[in-house]
Amino acid sequence: MPPLDRPPLALGLALAPGYTHHARGEDVPLWTAPVASPAFLLAMKRLAATMRAAGYLHFHVGTLGMRPIWWPARCVASPAELAALQADLDRLVAADAAAAQDDAARRAGLAAEVAAADRAAAEAALPRLAALVAASSWQLGRALPEAAALVRDGITDSFSVGRALALIRNADGVRERAEIALRRLPPEGWLRLAESADVRAAALEGCRYLSDLDEDRASRSNDAGWGQDDTSIGHLLAEREELSREETAHAARLLHHHRRQLPAELRSRLFDTVPGPATAPVL
Structure with a gap:
């Protein structure tokens, strides 16, 4: 059988002659392609032996890097074998495309199910x-x-x-x-202040008072309501039906920081009815 003068299979490759490969002291002309096609990679993976017999290889070419190769001198397959290789390849490509389509449909179905569940x-x-x-x-x-x-x-x-x-x-x-912040143990001085039932009631009233003022939820610096560091705790305390001793201690500490916003009568009930905590600053 005379040697072929061009690649027998297209394989989606842009094969071109002109590269000379030096092997065992000989200069061997090769056809090379800049990029491997999906069909070529599939054939090299699943039909490696028959692809080699048809002269197709995949290796590093000089400084060009990894390239698809057609080596004319190594193409020893007969016309019948090349026809069989093409038929096998066509079946592989068709099966691979069908599997990819099925996988895409499965993924789309799963995505639709997740989207429906989320909605x-x-x-x-x-x-x-x-x-x-x-x-x-x-x-x-x-x-x-x-x-x-x-x-x-x-x-x-x-x-x-x-x-x-x-x-x-x-x-x-x-x-x-x-x-979580409310579960932290408050300073002892504020706990002593919170022993009084009147202070506990006044602390809850004070939290609700500041929360009502806090229309901007501490997003602006306007001396109205809670500050950015305490707005969440203050509002959470304001939702309670009543405050525990520990919660009152936390509330009193926060309210003392904002005491100038409180009505004088409420401020007095909070901080004047019993001796103030050792840790509190002088009013």
Whole structure:
């Protein structure tokens, strides 16, 4: 069989002659392609022996790097063998394409299921978000306008799904961090002040008073309501039905910092009815 003068299989490669390979003291002309095609890589993986018999290789070419190669002198396959190789390759490519299509359809189905589940969860969570907007807006902070718009407009697209769930998750995080802060032991001086039932009642009243003033949820420096460092704890305390001794100690410490905003009568009930804590500054 006379040697072939061009590659017998296309394989999606831009093969071109002109490269001379030096092997065992001989100059061997090769055809090279700059990039390996999917069909070529699939054939080299699944039909390696017959591809080599057809003269196809994949190796580093001088300074060019890894390249697909057709080596004319190594093409020893007969026309029948080349035809069989092409048929085998066509079947492999078709099967690979079908598998990729099936995988894409499976992934799309899973994505649709996840999206539907997320949308259902977001819609089910809207009443919770509405409750936060209405009664615990401090947990939403600067995101309150966005949350209120979501409650008003409902779930309309994938973005609103993600935002509704994220807003609730973030709000829960704000409350949890405030609860953790309240579990820290307050200084002994504030605990002594909190022994009085009258002080405990006044502390709760003071927390509610400052929380009512805190319309901006400490987003602006305006000497009205809580500060950025204590707004979450202050609002959380204001929601309590009554304050424990430890909670009162935390409340008294925060209220003392904001005491100038409190009515004089409330300030007196908090800090004048019993000896003040050793750690508190002089009023």
